[in-house]
Amino acid sequence: MVDSIVEKIVNGDVRTAAKLIGDIDNRVPGTREILKALYKHTGNAYIIGITGAPGAGKSTLVDEMVRDLRLQGKTVGVLAVDPTSPLSGGAILGDRVRMQRHSLDEGVFIRSLATRGQFGGLTQSTRSVIDVFDAMGKDYIIVETVGVGQDEIDIAKSAHTTVIVVVPGMGDHIQAIKAGIFEVGDIFVINKSDRSDANKTLHDFKAMIDITRKRSTNGGWEPPILMAEAVNNKGIVELLIEIEKHRKTRKALSPESIIHNKKAIAQLELIDMMKIRLVEEVLNHITNSLEFKECLDCIVDGTKDPYSACDELLSAKLPDGLQQS
Amino acid sequence: MSNNQRIKVLVSVIGLDGHFTGAEIVSRYLMDAGMEVVYLGIYQTPEMIVSAAIQENVDVIGISSHAANYEQINLLMELMKKNNFSVPVMCGGSIPPQDAEALIKKGVSKIFLPHSTSESIVDYIVSIVKK
Numbered sequence: 001m002v003d004s005i006v007e008k009i010v011n012g013d014v015r016t017a018a019k020l021i022g023d024i025d026n027r028v029p030g031t032r033e034i035l036k037a038l039y040k041h042t043g044n045a046y047i048i049g050i051t052g053a054p055g056a057g058k059s060t061l062v063d064e065m066v067r068d069l070r071l072q073g074k075t076v077g078v079l080a081v082d083p084t085s086p087l088s089g090g091a092i093l094g095d096r097v098r099m100q101r102h103s104l105d106e107g108v109f110i111r112s113l114a115t116r117g118q119f120g121g122l123t124q125s126t127r128s129v130i131d132v133f134d135a136m137g138k139d140y141i142i143v144e145t146v147g148v149g150q151d152e153i154d155i156a157k158s159a160h161t162t163v164i165v166v167v168p169g170m171g172d173h174i175q176a177i178k179a180g181i182f183e184v185g186d187i188f189v190i191n192k193s194d195r196s197d198a199n200k201t202l203h204d205f206k207a208m209i210d211i212t213r214k215r216s217t218n219g220g221w222e223p224p225i226l227m228a229e230a231v232n233n234k235g236i237v238e239l240l241i242e243i244e245k246h247r248k249t250r251k252a253l254s255p256e257s258i259i260h261n262k263k264a265i266a267q268l269e270l271i272d273m274m275k276i277r278l279v280e281e282v283l284n285h286i287t288n289s290l291e292f293k294e295c296l297d298c299i300v301d302g303t304k305d306p307y308s309a310c311d312e313l314l315s316a317k318l319p320d321g322l323q324q325s
Numbered sequence: 326m327s328n329n330q331r332i333k334v335l336v337s338v339i340g341l342d343g344h345f346t347g348a349e350i351v352s353r354y355l356m357d358a359g360m361e362v363v364y365l366g367i368y369q370t371p372e373m374i375v376s377a378a379i380q381e382n383v384d385v386i387g388i389s390s391h392a393a394n395y396e397q398i399n400l401l402m403e404l405m406k407k408n409n410f411s412v413p414v415m416c417g418g419s420i421p422p423q424d425a426e427a428l429i430k431k432g433v434s435k436i437f438l439p440h441s442t443s444e445s446i447v448d449y450i451v452s453i454v455k456k
Contacts (some may be wrong), residue, residue, distance in 0.1 A: 088358065103373040
C-alpha cells in the first residue's frame, strides 16, 4: 500500500499526490508512514519562500515567476498558504485567482493550504507538502505565505532562498524592523514600484539591510533590493537571476558552513515536529481528564487560582522528571 | 469527522460570466461555517475547474451561474466523467426551472436558486460530504 503510493508520487501522479496532501492536512492516521517512505526521494528541488504583507502582490509575483521558470523548461510546485479565520476555522483560499493561466499546464502543480493548526501545525504540514512536491520531481517549489507571525518566518527559514515582498507606503522602516523580516530575507522585492514613494522605501530598506548584514554570517551574500511591478511583468527576470546567484553562493559555501546550515534547518524541523506531537498529545491527555474539568470549576468559583491549577495538573499528569521547569 | 478535518469546497464562476458577487458571498458564508474555500474567480473553463479540483482534492464543487451558460456546466459534467473524477457539483444562481431540471439530469447534485438561505447551502454541503 505504502509502496504503491510512493511509487505513484515519485512518477508524478497528480491525484495520488493531491490526495496525500489532503491527508497530511487532515492528519489522517497512516500518512506518517507514507512520508517516512517518501523522504528518501526528496532533496532535489530548489525551495523558494515568498513572504510579505497581505496585498503586497505575492501571488501575482509567483504567477510571473512560474511563467518564466516554465519558459526555461523547469517544473514547478506552488504552495499557497492563506490564513484560517480564527473565529470560524474556515478559510478563503484565493491565490489561484492570480495564477489561472497555469491551471492547464501539467508542469505546474498549485496547491492552496489554510494555516489551520493551533500549535504551529502550519509549519509541519507545509514541510510535508514540500516533501511531496519534491518527491514528485518538481525542479522548483515556491511557498507563498502571508508574512506575519513566527510560523511564516520559520517556513521562510527552511526555504533555500527567501524573498520578502514589500510595497511602498506600508509605514516606515520601523514597521519592517518590528516584523523581523530583515533577518530572514535573502532577497527583497519592492513591488508596485511605480508608486511615487517607492524610492523612499528603497532608501529605508538599504539602510536597514546594511546594519543587518554586518552581523550576519551567510557567506558574504548581500541581500539585493529589487524594484518590481509584478502585474506588468517588470523585475521578474532580475528576481530569478538574483535567486540563481543566491543558489550559487549557497553552493559555494565551505563544507563546514553547508553542514552547519543543514543542521540548523534539521534542528528547526525536528523540534517543530516533536513540538506538535508533544503539545497535542500531552494537552489532549490533560484536557480530556476529569481533573482538568474540576480545575476549571474551581477557578470559576474562586476556590483555586490558575497558577496552582496549572502546577497541580502538570505534576499529576506529566511523567516524573518532566515536572520541574 | 475529527477536529483536524475540514470540508474543502471549490467555488467558481464558469465560462463567459462576470457575475462574481454571488460566488464571493457564498464563499464567505462557507468560510464562516468553518469550511475551506478554494475560490477560482470568473471566466473559468470546465478544463480549468476540473484541473484545480483535482490538484486541490476538494470535496465539493460549487458553480455560480448568472449568464444562462448551461452548456459550460454540461461540459464540466462530461469532462469530470471522462476524467473519472467524481465529486458532487452544485450550482447556484438565476437558473430557470426547466434548465435546472436539465442540469440535474446531467448529474448536477443540487441547484440553489435566488433567495436560498446560507444555512440551506451549508447544511446541504455538510450532508453530502458526510455521506
